[in-house]
Amino acid sequence: MTITRRNFLRSGVGGTAAVAACATLAPAPAEARDNHPIPENALGLLYDATLCIGCKACMSGCKDANNLPPENNVGEKLWDTPLELSGYTYNVIKIYQNGTMENKDKAENGFAHIKRSCLHCGDPSCVSACPVSAMTKDPNTGIVGYNKDACIGCRYCVAACPFGVPQFQYDTPTPQIAKCQLCKHRLAEGKIPACAGQCPTGATIFGTYTALSAEIDRRKAMTPGQPALFPRRTPDSGDTHEKAAAEYVDQVYGQKEVGGTQVRYLSGVPFDKLALPVGLPERSYAATSETMQHTLYGGLMLPGVALAGLVAAAWRGSKDHHDDDDQHGGHSHG
Ligand code: SF4
Ligand code: SF4
Ligand code: SF4
Missing domain, CATH: 3.30.70.20 (Alpha-Beta Plaits)
Known part of the structure; x- marks a missing residue:
């Protein structure tokens, strides 16, 4: 498993794309936040x-x-x-x-x-x-x-x-x-x-x-x-x-x-064989998605719209995770 569609989507990018039209309504400068330590x-x-x-x-x-x-x-x-x-x-x-x-x-x-x-x-x-x-x-x-x-x-x-x-x-x-x-x-x-x-x-x-x-x-x-x-x-x-x-x-x-x-x-044993997602970014998804929300809505984000985008992204990412798992040679089970 690599950083592909799943991780891209989990980052909120995919979900944010779903509300991209809204971005043009209230653009604001990005205020990137770091990972919480x-x-x-x-x-x-x-x-x-x-x-x-x-x-x-x-x-x-x-x-x-x-x-x-x-x-x-x-x-x-x-x-x-x-x-x-x-x-x-x-x-x-x-x-x-x-x-x-x-x-x-x-x-x-x-x-x-x-x-x-x-x-x-x-x-x-x-x-x-x-x-x-x-x-x-x-x-x-x-x-x-x-x-x-x-x-x-x-x-x-x-x-x-x-x-x-x-x-x-x-x-x-x-x-x-x-x-x-x-x-x-x-x-x-x-x-x-x-x-x-x-x-x-x-x-x-x-x-x-x-x-x-x-x-x-x-x-x-x-x-x-x-x-x-x-x-x-x-x-x-x-x-x-x-x-x-x-x-x-x-x-x-x-x-x-x-x-x-x-x-x-x-x-x-490599972790991708142990049903753990590998290739995850070092930047937390929370930091990425909250930064994007802040960028889109200048701190006055539209919570329902932003969360809907995040969740839509994550659901699609979850589907990709299972798709990726299905492609492994070995397998893990209970
Ligand atoms: S439930 Fe929350 S704290 Fe636990 S692994 Fe998932 S994101 Fe991390
Ligand atoms: S016993 Fe269960 S609930 Fe308690 S720390 Fe371990 S996994 Fe978590
Ligand atoms: S309690 Fe048994 S199954 Fe659980 S982690 Fe320890 S050795 Fe493994």
Whole structure:
């Protein structure tokens, strides 16, 4: 997947074109805004696919912590088997598989796991798109939270997220948007997010953005194949899991994508094979679209028209994302 139609459209350019005629009515000088930076005290997760054994303890922990009902996909209702994020699943582990699947964390004849949940973007498009501030980014922790009482159900956040994270509950007369909020209710009780708390191998750990950055650097400096210690739960827990160091691809997913995210990923398999969009710009879509709106309407933008353009662009981008996914050689599924 490359920067093509999808990313162009997500940037709001395509959607803005839909209202281009309006631009001539009230042109104003551009006031470009930069990406909002990751907050100094930001919290986040590190998911290291090379440590993940696919046990899905993080998924059941997430359901427990957030009072989410089981979802059954295999006929008999014996197991909670969500295959993707949904209105009742905030966190899902998927698997990439190719050929004989002999090699863990290798693209050829291999397999790898991937965690899907909110990335808690530094400059989130879901927050930018929400017309009533039901989606908010905590200025201190950077956690992207959701207020169901403020939400009007417009689903602009669903359309605007480049990672396909927010999910709408279509099957209830009182729907909400569903997405990970980094277990902020548990943080308030002095606990850590349930997924990190349940993970037996240290594949998912929780910490400050700074501490996770140091752990990322430590892991990337390891010699592949040599025995290494990996902390469980948090970088400084002192409780470690021993395993041979892996060979990582030369990318930390979330380090730069759309301005950086507070949930970051390490992997031995290229990220385009793990159902994550690659080739995203370093400039956040929120910065791009808000700059365009300001340009078009000189700070007195026509919110309905501008948002309609953004959402139209994002929906078309979403369709392209799926089209692109369909063209991959390997595949990921739950
Ligand atoms: S991943 Fe999507 S839902 Fe999560 S903060 Fe970013 S834009 Fe919002
Ligand atoms: S932080 Fe909490 S809500 Fe988010 S994926 Fe982990 S367990 Fe689920
Ligand atoms: S709990 Fe840890 S090892 Fe198990 S599936 Fe989740 S991330 Fe992977």
